[in-house]
Amino acid sequence: MxxxxxxxxxxxxxxxxxxxxxxxxxxxxxxxxxxxxxxxxxxxxxxxxxxxxxxxxxxxxxxxxxxxxxxxxxxxxxNGTPWVPANLVQQSEMLGWMFFEQNRMEGVIAVRAALRTYPHRAASATPERLAALLDDGHDVLSVVDAHLTGRDWLVGSTPTIADIALYGYTHSSGSRGGYDMARFPAINGWCERVAALPGYVKLQVPE
CATH class of the missing domain: 3.40.30.10 (Glutaredoxin)
Incomplete structure (x- = not known):
C-alpha cells in the first residue's frame, strides 16, 4: 500500500x-x-x-x-490512533513531556552526542563544555528516571508519542553521549520496552 x-x-x-x-x-x-x-x-x-x-x-x-x-x-x-490518549488530561500530560524533551533534553543530551559524533562539531567539543553537558544531562535524565520508576510508560498504561519523542535521543545517550546510564534503571527498562514493540526500527548510526 x-x-x-x-x-x-x-x-x-x-x-x-x-x-x-x-x-x-x-x-x-x-x-x-x-x-x-x-x-x-x-x-x-x-x-x-x-x-x-x-x-x-x-x-x-x-x-x-x-x-x-x-x-x-x-x-x-x-492523531486518531492509540498513540494519542483519548483523555484530555492525558493528552496534556503527553504534550507536557514532549515540550520537556525539546526544552530541557534536546539542548543537552542531543548536543553532547553531536559534539562527540560529528566531525564538523568537534571544534566546539571543549572539555569544559562537555563536562557541563554531562552534569546537566545526568540531572535531566534523573527527572525522567524518577518519573518512570514504577510505571511502564510516560503517560497512562500504554505508549504514546511522548515515549517516542523522549526515546529519540535518550536511548542512545549512553553510547553516543557518554552518559552513565547505569544510574537510570527505570529508563533502561523503558528503553527495552520500546525496542520490543512490533514494527520497531533502529537508529541509523553513521559508520
Missing part, C-alpha cells in the same frame, strides 16, 4: 529518527530522502524549497503540504 508520504530526514539525527520510528510502529510506508549534514541531497532539498523551516525532518504529504518539526509530525501521524 502506498501512503504517498515523503520524509526528508537526517537518518543519524534523533529528531528524524522519532518520525521514522513512529512510521515503523504504525506500519506506514513512505519514501525517504536522506539528507545527512553537508550532503548533496541536503543542498538540493534547500534549493528546492523542500525544507520550509530550513531543517529536517520535513514530511511531504500527497497534497503538497509540508509538515515541519518532529513533534508536530508525530502529532499528525498519531
Amino acid at each position: 502506498t501512503e504517498d508520504l515523503t520524509l526528508y530526514a537526517m537518518p543519524s539525527s534523533g529528531n528524524s529518527y522519532k518520525v521514522q520510528l513512529l512510521l515503523g510502529l504504525l506500519g506506514r510506508s513512505y519514501a525517504q530522502i536522506s539528507c545527512e549534514y553537508e550532503s548533496e541531497a541536503l543542498a538540493q532539498a534547500h534549493d528546492a524549497g523542500a525544507l520550509p523551516l530550513g531543517k529536517v525532518p520535513a514530511l511531504h504529504l500527497a497534497d503538497g503540504t509540508i509538515l515541519s518539526e518532529s513533534g508536530a509530525i508525530l502529532w499528525y501521524l498519531a
Whole structure:
C-alpha cells in the first residue's frame, strides 16, 4: 500500500529518527530522502524549497503540504490512533513531556552526542563544555528516571508519542553521549520496552 508520504530526514539525527520510528510502529510506508549534514541531497532539498523551516525532518504529504518539526509530525501521524490518549488530561500530560524533551533534553543530551559524533562539531567539543553537558544531562535524565520508576510508560498504561519523542535521543545517550546510564534503571527498562514493540526500527548510526 502506498501512503504517498515523503520524509526528508537526517537518518543519524534523533529528531528524524522519532518520525521514522513512529512510521515503523504504525506500519506506514513512505519514501525517504536522506539528507545527512553537508550532503548533496541536503543542498538540493534547500534549493528546492523542500525544507520550509530550513531543517529536517520535513514530511511531504500527497497534497503538497509540508509538515515541519518532529513533534508536530508525530502529532499528525498519531492523531486518531492509540498513540494519542483519548483523555484530555492525558493528552496534556503527553504534550507536557514532549515540550520537556525539546526544552530541557534536546539542548543537552542531543548536543553532547553531536559534539562527540560529528566531525564538523568537534571544534566546539571543549572539555569544559562537555563536562557541563554531562552534569546537566545526568540531572535531566534523573527527572525522567524518577518519573518512570514504577510505571511502564510516560503517560497512562500504554505508549504514546511522548515515549517516542523522549526515546529519540535518550536511548542512545549512553553510547553516543557518554552518559552513565547505569544510574537510570527505570529508563533502561523503558528503553527495552520500546525496542520490543512490533514494527520497531533502529537508529541509523553513521559508520
